Amino acid sequence: MSEWKKNDKIELSIEDMSETGEGIGKTDGFTWFIKDTVIGDQVEAKVMKVKKSYGFARLEHIKKKSENRVVPKCPVARQCGGCQLQAMNYAEQLRYKEKKIWNNLVRIGGFSEVPMLPIMGMEEPWRYRNKAQFPWGTDKEGNLVAGFYAGRTHSIIACGDCLLGIEENQEILKRIKSHMERHGLRPYEEETHKGLMRHTLIRKGFKTGELMVCQVINGKSLPHGEELVKSLLEIPGMKSISISINRDQTNVIMGTQVENLYGPGYITDYIGDVKYRISPLSFYQVNPVQTEKLYGTALEYAGLTGDETVWDLYCGIGTISLFLAKKAKKVYGVEIVPQAIEDARENAKLNGIGNVEFFVGKAEEVLPEQYEKNRIYADVIVVDPPRKGCDEVCLDTIVKMAPKRVVYVSCDSATLARDLKYLGERGYEVVKVRGCDMFSQTTHVETCVLLSHKNS
Numbered sequence: 001m002s003e004w005k006k007n008d009k010i011e012l013s014i015e016d017m018s019e020t021g022e023g024i025g026k027t028d029g030f031t032w033f034i035k036d037t038v039i040g041d042q043v044e045a046k047v048m049k050v051k052k053s054y055g056f057a058r059l060e061h062i063k064k065k066s067e068n069r070v071v072p073k074c075p076v077a078r079q080c081g082g083c084q085l086q087a088m089n090y091a092e093q094l095r096y097k098e099k100k101i102w103n104n105l106v107r108i109g110g111f112s113e114v115p116m117l118p119i120m121g122m123e124e125p126w127r128y129r130n131k132a133q134f135p136w137g138t139d140k141e142g143n144l145v146a147g148f149y150a151g152r153t154h155s156i157i158a159c160g161d162c163l164l165g166i167e168e169n170q171e172i173l174k175r176i177k178s179h180m181e182r183h184g185l186r187p188y189e190e191e192t193h194k195g196l197m198r199h200t201l202i203r204k205g206f207k208t209g210e211l212m213v214c215q216v217i218n219g220k221s222l223p224h225g226e227e228l229v230k231s232l233l234e235i236p237g238m239k240s241i242s243i244s245i246n247r248d249q250t251n252v253i254m255g256t257q258v259e260n261l262y263g264p265g266y267i268t269d270y271i272g273d274v275k276y277r278i279s280p281l282s283f284y285q286v287n288p289v290q291t292e293k294l295y296g297t298a299l300e301y302a303g304l305t306g307d308e309t310v311w312d313l314y315c316g317i318g319t320i321s322l323f324l325a326k327k328a329k330k331v332y333g334v335e336i337v338p339q340a341i342e343d344a345r346e347n348a349k350l351n352g353i354g355n356v357e358f359f360v361g362k363a364e365e366v367l368p369e370q371y372e373k374n375r376i377y378a379d380v381i382v383v384d385p386p387r388k389g390c391d392e393v394c395l396d397t398i399v400k401m402a403p404k405r406v407v408y409v410s411c412d413s414a415t416l417a418r419d420l421k422y423l424g425e426r427g428y429e430v431v432k433v434r435g436c437d438m439f440s441q442t443t444h445v446e447t448c449v450l451l452s453h454k455n456s
């Protein structure tokens with residue numbers, strides 16, 4: 001047991017970083033987790049919570065700065081909680097992410113060697129997000145603000161200019177704010193379920209420059225909507241303006257209904273040379289620059305010559321499928337969300353890609369069923385599952401189908417490591433592992449892995 005108690009002062013050096021971005025240091029062998037610190041910092045901290053073998057403390061003062069410490073660019077970085085690594089220079093962020101992947105593969109995957117290629121970083125690790133959703137509310141003084149929920153709470157911090165988002169966000173919010181003030185439109189209040197204006201959704205096609213605004217409202221219509229449209233259209237690139245009606249008492253942001261106020265109801269963008277139609281409700285990768293690198297790597301690892309049959313599991317709107325289709329004989333995609341499959345089919349049509357077929361359903365149900373019934377075959381299987389990784393039934397079917405190569409794209413290296421271990425014990429060898437930084441300033445990291453069948 002530790003002798004420490006709440007509010008005690010401790011002094012220590014930060015020697016490591018946790019998965020979630022807290023600095024880790026020790027006092028007499030007792031481990032502390034301290035947010036907003038960087039490896040190499042010497043800090044004073046105040047004890048917040050003590051557990052049996054570790055505790056949490058709050059950074060109070062930096063006695064000696066790490067050589068990798070930088071001043072966070074965003075003035076509300078600490079309160080917001082959206083970015084965990086702003087105090088770390090970018091090279092150190094990339095090292096942190098590579099180490100996170102490596103650690104998981106060694107500790108959870110049981111690999112003694114990891115064939116890692118250098119992580120793909122961003123040239124400019126700011127303003128990379130093509131999508132933002134700002135809640136409206138009032139600050140402590142009762143002023144109308146759009147901003148962010150403070151980390152793990154529902155109180156709003158005013159911040160029109162998130163440095164991960166596009167510069168246009170500010171101008172758009174400014175115009176919506178003045179519209180609200182002019183017509184006395186109130187922000188939505190969660191506690192009372194009153195007030196009209198909920199979130200503002202903004203999206204941009206980075207390659208086309210097209211902008212979309214969708215205002216979520218707790219009501220039937222937006223008063224003087226045509227006036228707001230006129231104002232927003234003065235912003236270069238504005239292509240689509242709509243409202244989404246959400247009258248439910250819920251923390252789900254978008255309503256199911258979208259009403260168009262201006263434009264075709266969607267914007268267009270490209271990843272590589274594949275064109276996508278993005279509507280307010282459709283899924284689209286938020287960092288298109290890095291998505292192109294990540295999926296380009298998946299395509300490279302798939303090693304296609306034009307003769308292959310490929311299955312893309314957890315295919316979403318078919319981003320990877322369409323990328324692969326240009327170099328494969330046939331691509332089959334599987335995805336659980338019907339709307340995403342509708343978009344995938346639409347995107348295939350839009351690009352004149354005919355050699356793809358999509359299935360709605362769970363990968364762990366569709367794949368075994370197709371295998372048992374139709375004896376489907378695959379030269380290559382690509383998976384891009386959500387954080388929880390692949391279901392064991394899905395992995396088992398992959399093993400039975402025995403494709404020459406499996407390309408695993410992952411947003412959680414812990415479940416990735418678990419699944420690689422499973423495949424590694426059943427005939428597959430890990431050939432290449434490469435990280436990709438899709439979410440700079442945060443602790444998240446994407447990984448692309450090539451597995452090859454030992455008998456092929």
Ligand code: SAH
Binds near residue numbers: 313315335336337340
């Ligand atoms: N590559 C995709 C994104 C993959 S994200 C794209 O670019 O669009 C993971 C996807 O897996 C999500 O679209 C999610 O809806 C889907 N998903 C989650 N569980 C699933 C399951 N059991 N079977 C199939 N798809 C699933």
